[in-house]
Amino acid sequence: xRPADIDRITVQEAVDRYIEMVRAKADTGVFAPGTAxxxxxxxxxxxxxxxxxLVLDDLTGHDLDTVLLRxxxxxxxxxxxxxxxxxxxxxxxxxxxxxxxSAFFQYAVPAGWVQLNPVHAATVVPKVRGGxxxxxxxxxxxxATGLLGAAQRLAxxxxxGPGRRDQRTELRDALIVVLLAATGPRVSELxxxxxxxxxxxxxxxxxxxxGKGGHSRDVxxxxxxxxxxxxxxxxxxxxxxxxxxxxxxxxxxWRGKRLARGDVQGVIDRVLARVDPxxxxxxxxxGLRHTTATHLxxxxxxxxxxxxxxxxxxxxxxxxxxxxxxxxLEAAMRAHPLLRAEEGRxxxxxxxxxxx
Numbered sequence: 001x002r003p004a005d006i007d008r009i010t011v012q013e014a015v016d017r018y019i020e021m022v023r024a025k026a027d028t029g030v031f032a033p034g035t036a037x038x039x040x041x042x043x044x045x046x047x048x049x050x051x052x053x054l055v056l057d058d059l060t061g062h063d064l065d066t067v068l069l070r071x072x073x074x075x076x077x078x079x080x081x082x083x084x085x086x087x088x089x090x091x092x093x094x095x096x097x098x099x100x101x102s103a104f105f106q107y108a109v110p111a112g113w114v115q116l117n118p119v120h121a122a123t124v125v126p127k128v129r130g131g132x133x134x135x136x137x138x139x140x141x142x143x144a145t146g147l148l149g150a151a152q153r154l155a156x157x158x159x160x161g162p163g164r165r166d167q168r169t170e171l172r173d174a175l176i177v178v179l180l181a182a183t184g185p186r187v188s189e190l191x192x193x194x195x196x197x198x199x200x201x202x203x204x205x206x207x208x209x210x211g212k213g214g215h216s217r218d219v220x221x222x223x224x225x226x227x228x229x230x231x232x233x234x235x236x237x238x239x240x241x242x243x244x245x246x247x248x249x250x251x252x253x254w255r256g257k258r259l260a261r262g263d264v265q266g267v268i269d270r271v272l273a274r275v276d277p278x279x280x281x282x283x284x285x286x287g288l289r290h291t292t293a294t295h296l297x298x299x300x301x302x303x304x305x306x307x308x309x310x311x312x313x314x315x316x317x318x319x320x321x322x323x324x325x326x327x328x329l330e331a332a333m334r335a336h337p338l339l340r341a342e343e344g345r346x347x348x349x350x351x352x353x354x355x356x
Contacts, residue, residue, distance in 0.1 A: 007112050011059070012052035014113050015043045018104055032212060034188035037261065042100030045071065057114045061121025064101070068124040071097050137287040138294035144181060146279030150271050151177040155228045169254060171228070171236025173267045176251065178225045180268070180285055184292030184310050185209055187261050187285040194248040195237075198229060205229065211311040219309055 009017075019040045026036035049070045050059060072094050089097070098119075105117045139147065155174035179190060189209050197208045198221075205226035210216045221229065242256025249258035264285050272280055283291070289310065296306045307315050 008055050011047050011050050011054050011056050014056045015047040042097050043104045046101050059118050061118050064118050064122035065124045137290040139291045142279050143281045146275045150274040171232040175228050175232045176267045177271045180288040182225050183219050184289040191259050191261050193250040195250050217311050
């Protein structure tokens with residue numbers, strides 16, 4: 001028999017209560033805002049796929065399998081150029097969605113919404129643990145400079161462009177791309193940035209980035225990035241302000257609200273459309289974080305400095321962000337430090353002996 005204390009609420013009601021709990025934990029610092037957003041979005045999707053009016057306790061492992069398969073076949077709408085006919089989520093997204101649903105039911109059992117956790121009876125799992133990893137996430141030097149060049153040209157163009165003046169986002173879009181590509185922040189760190197987080201010290205522009213676990217880091221901005229930031233603060237942000245709806249937020253939507261994480265990919269895609277096709281390659285915000293790490297390390301930047309720019313606590317984490325660059329192995333061997341020293345001595349000996 002079903003225990004008398006089981007609360008036979010609908011899927012939608014349970015999800016609404018769960019989301020309220022998750023947001024409360026985000027407000028008190030238990031969850032990072034980005035984590036709370038992912039959980040909330042995933043369980044809302046779960047309710048839509050499972051059937052919002054069904055009783056949560058009536059769901060079985062078979063029902064969970066059906067939901068997971070429906071999600072797997074659901075088109076990924078984050079990319080503007082996504083092919084609706086492709087109709088499949090990546091293995092990474094499937095694994096994340098399953099973790100979110102599992103966390104939801106782990107909460108539902110002690111809350112008295114279900115008698116048994118149906119996730120334990122589900123059989124559908126992504127084929128690859130942690131999701132499929134693309135062979136390359138970082139842009140090559142040509143691709144990265146092409147994207148940065150397009151962003152810089154967009155910043156120079158400034159406000160001119162089609163559409164209403166108060167809806168123009170050229171300076172903002174340029175700033176987003178150069179900040180992502182030059183300093184490699186997490187997308188949540190970018191959209192969560194406030195105007196007051198940028199300051200000047202001894203003539204140098206800095207960004208105080210508030211990252212995971214309440215940690216912050218101060219990252220100096222390259223001169224070109226600082227110039228675009230100043231232009232946006234002087235002209236671009238004012239076009240988007242709607243009577244101080246978001247007085248602190250650095251990045252605003254054309255409606256005057258703080259820019260959402262999901263909007264950043266669309267910004268990147270718009271700037272990519274301005275890149276020469278021969279140097280253009282699609283990239284995500286996280287791919288630009290890989291790009292920053294890869295090119296700083298390839299330029300022999302101190303590993304600890306790169307770690308601090310990205311906001312990692314452990315140097316070993318950098319290995320996940322370091323992609324191989326075409327030709328870098330050959331270049332490294334041509335510039336071998338031991339052989340350079342030997343060549344220098346040989347040249348000096350030749351000059352002393354009079355040999356050419």
